[in-house]
Amino acid sequence: MNSEQIGTTATVPDRSVAALSLKGIRKQFGGVVAIERFDLEVQPGEIVALVGDNGAGKSTLVKMVSGVYQPTEGEILLNGRPASFRDASDARRQGVEVVYQDLALVDSQPVYMNMFLGRELTRGPLRLLDRRRMARETQELVDNLDVRIPSAKATIRELSGGQRQAIAICRATHWASSLVLMDEPTAALGVAETAKVEELIVRLRERGAGVLIVSHNLDQVFRISDRVAVLRRGKQVGVRSIAETNRNEIVAMITGAA
Amino acid sequence: MSEAGVATPAVGRLRWRTFNWREYVVYIGFVLVFLFFAIYLGENFLNWTNLSNIVIQTAPITVMAVGLVFVLSTGEIDLSIGSVVAVSALTGATVVRDTDSMILGAAAGLAVGAIVGLVNGFFVTIVRLPSFLVTLATMGAVAGVARQISNLQSVPVTNDSFVGLFGSGNVFGIPGLIIWSVVAIAIGYLVLKQTRYGAHVLAIGDNVGAARVSGIKVTRVKIMVMVGSAMCASLAGLLYAGRLHGARYTLGEADLMTVIAAVIVGGTSLFGGKGAIVGALMGSLLMGMLNNGLILANLSVSQQMIARGVIILIAVSLSLREKRS
Ligand SMILES: Nc1ncnc2c1ncn2[C@@H]1O[C@H](COP(=O)(O)OP(=O)(O)OP(=O)(O)O)[C@@H](O)[C@H]1O
Ligand SMILES: [Mg+2]
Numbered sequence: 001m002n003s004e005q006i007g008t009t010a011t012v013p014d015r016s017v018a019a020l021s022l023k024g025i026r027k028q029f030g031g032v033v034a035i036e037r038f039d040l041e042v043q044p045g046e047i048v049a050l051v052g053d054n055g056a057g058k059s060t061l062v063k064m065v066s067g068v069y070q071p072t073e074g075e076i077l078l079n080g081r082p083a084s085f086r087d088a089s090d091a092r093r094q095g096v097e098v099v100y101q102d103l104a105l106v107d108s109q110p111v112y113m114n115m116f117l118g119r120e121l122t123r124g125p126l127r128l129l130d131r132r133r134m135a136r137e138t139q140e141l142v143d144n145l146d147v148r149i150p151s152a153k154a155t156i157r158e159l160s161g162g163q164r165q166a167i168a169i170c171r172a173t174h175w176a177s178s179l180v181l182m183d184e185p186t187a188a189l190g191v192a193e194t195a196k197v198e199e200l201i202v203r204l205r206e207r208g209a210g211v212l213i214v215s216h217n218l219d220q221v222f223r224i225s226d227r228v229a230v231l232r233r234g235k236q237v238g239v240r241s242i243a244e245t246n247r248n249e250i251v252a253m254i255t256g257a258a
Numbered sequence: 259m260s261e262a263g264v265a266t267p268a269v270g271r272l273r274w275r276t277f278n279w280r281e282y283v284v285y286i287g288f289v290l291v292f293l294f295f296a297i298y299l300g301e302n303f304l305n306w307t308n309l310s311n312i313v314i315q316t317a318p319i320t321v322m323a324v325g326l327v328f329v330l331s332t333g334e335i336d337l338s339i340g341s342v343v344a345v346s347a348l349t350g351a352t353v354v355r356d357t358d359s360m361i362l363g364a365a366a367g368l369a370v371g372a373i374v375g376l377v378n379g380f381f382v383t384i385v386r387l388p389s390f391l392v393t394l395a396t397m398g399a400v401a402g403v404a405r406q407i408s409n410l411q412s413v414p415v416t417n418d419s420f421v422g423l424f425g426s427g428n429v430f431g432i433p434g435l436i437i438w439s440v441v442a443i444a445i446g447y448l449v450l451k452q453t454r455y456g457a458h459v460l461a462i463g464d465n466v467g468a469a470r471v472s473g474i475k476v477t478r479v480k481i482m483v484m485v486g487s488a489m490c491a492s493l494a495g496l497l498y499a500g501r502l503h504g505a506r507y508t509l510g511e512a513d514l515m516t517v518i519a520a521v522i523v524g525g526t527s528l529f530g531g532k533g534a535i536v537g538a539l540m541g542s543l544l545m546g547m548l549n550n551g552l553i554l555a556n557l558s559v560s561q562q563m564i565a566r567g568v569i570i571l572i573a574v575s576l577s578l579r580e581k582r583s
Pocket of ligand 1: 029032054061
């Protein structure tokens with residue numbers, strides 16, 4: 001399907017500074033330890049997949065990097081600098097964009113307002129919304145990424161699930177300065193829509209962003225990612241380069257059958 | 259409705275469903291009610307003085323409706339507006355009586371609204387109680403305050419500039435109350451549709467989670483919306499005091515239902531994310547026209563109440579039927 005894209009994984013990102021590095025992350029909810037001693041680096045221009053069974057702690061990890069939860073212990077570094085986030089919008093200000101599974105879009109607003117949600121452009125002394133400019137820039141962006149929607153002025157409600165997820169990813173692409181997190185971005189999508197979204201994710205890598213993607217779909221992991229990190233019951237079981245592993249090994253790591 | 263017709267072809271049914279009644283019900287209703295009264299009451303209803311009286315008399319309703327559109331757009335409700343009308347009118351009238359200063363009176367009236375709005379906003383956002391309960395409680399408490407401070411007596415207003423500004427004045431022959439309505443609608447429209455604040459109000463009502471992760475300051479916006487609504491009610495109170503040359507604790511007592519009906523019929527969603535300012539104007543004119551027509555039709559007060567309730571129920575059910583998704 002995307003065979004030519006699998007072939008392009010040999011991109012040589014600047015490995016000097018990791019887009020994201022997690023050092024000794026631990027997260028405890030009351031008495032429950034959700035994540036223990038987790039280490040991982042995501043380089044610029046690299047897609048790292050995070051896999052594991054239900055309840056392994058994948059979403060918890062993503063939420064810590066996106067500022068929704070604070071780690072109990074450990075260090076998060078963005079572009080080599082220690083980072084701590086008060087909340088999700090704080091993380092967003094520091095260049096971390098998140099594509100949520102449950103679509104953080106405003107249904108009754110047009111595409112362009114969603115693209116600029118919380119960062120609307122204004123003009124004039126009265127600081128009125130510059131709808132025309134937002135619509136134009138949004139149209140350029142979706143055209144650039146080859147996302148097919150009726151128009152940047154279409155209301156989100158009029159779009160299909162795949163188109164909506166594509167919009168969410170476009171937004172992340174547009175604003176992310178270093179890192180994009182995705183928690184099961186294609187879980188609710190059909191085959192064609194998944195392919196489109198995967199194409200967008202691969203483009204993100206070409207633009208030099210680091211991407212950390214949670215996925216239950218191993219075919220997808222092998223199609224688009226460069227490395228895969230396996231989580232089992234909150235512990236990191238291992239990180240493998242896609243070129244040097246295979247499905248059986250990953251499945252064994254996930255289930256603990258190795 | 260059309261669902262009952264089994265034989266409806268698929269295409270026709272689809273078009274019926276996608277035709278957005280909520281957008282137009284207020285205009286259709288407006289025209290129908292207007293025509294009905296024009297034909298049934300004739301000259302009595304259909305003369306310039308009567309028609310402009312309708313617009314003048316609905317000015318306080320229109321002003322309150324603007325504030326309520328913002329509240330409903332964030333997915334909250336404000337039931338305290340009727341009581342705020344009375345307490346602000348009384349405060350304004352009392353201060354004007356004691357100081358003979360129009361500015362102090364107006365400022366005092368508006369300040370009372372701001373305080374009630376802050377209290378509402380505090381309990382809705384910081385204490386995180388449903389706005390329905392919070393404003394139900396403040397509605398009662400504020401009505402009590404209005405009785406307390408006035409001792410159930412009216413407070414007359416004789417200050418000419420106060421009466422001129424808020425009630426009976428004219429600008430180039432246009433009654434001041436009509437200008438207040440127009441200004442309130444224009445500002446409301448501009449703020450809701452053309453500013454970041456308005457966009458944030460709508461986003462919060464639509465998907466509060468998305469708003470929050472997008473960096474929108476949900477707490478601050480909700481407090482501002484509650485303060486705005488209460489201050490619109492204060493202004494409405496001052497307009498009543500100006501027009502009636504005095505204030506009384508009963509002012510605004512029947513306005514809550516009228517304002518909610520006007521806003522909902524106008525196309526604002528009760529569940530957030532969608533606000534219609536021009537619709538709210540049409541809604542309040544529709545309510546004013548009903549009031550006026552039913553009085554001219556010589557219905558007794560109790561008959562008027564029944565007729566108004568039934569008509570509001572019909573209008574609201576036509577405009578509020580949410581699409582099943
Ligand atoms: N807010 C919370 N409070 C208490 N425990 C939590 C909380 N969030 C997650 N957990 C626990 O942490 C563990 C990891 O949950 P998490 O949602 O991260 O799993 P996941 O890997 O994303 O699973 P899935 O594949 O089902 O999405 C689970 O045992 C879960 O019960
Ligand atoms: Mg999860």
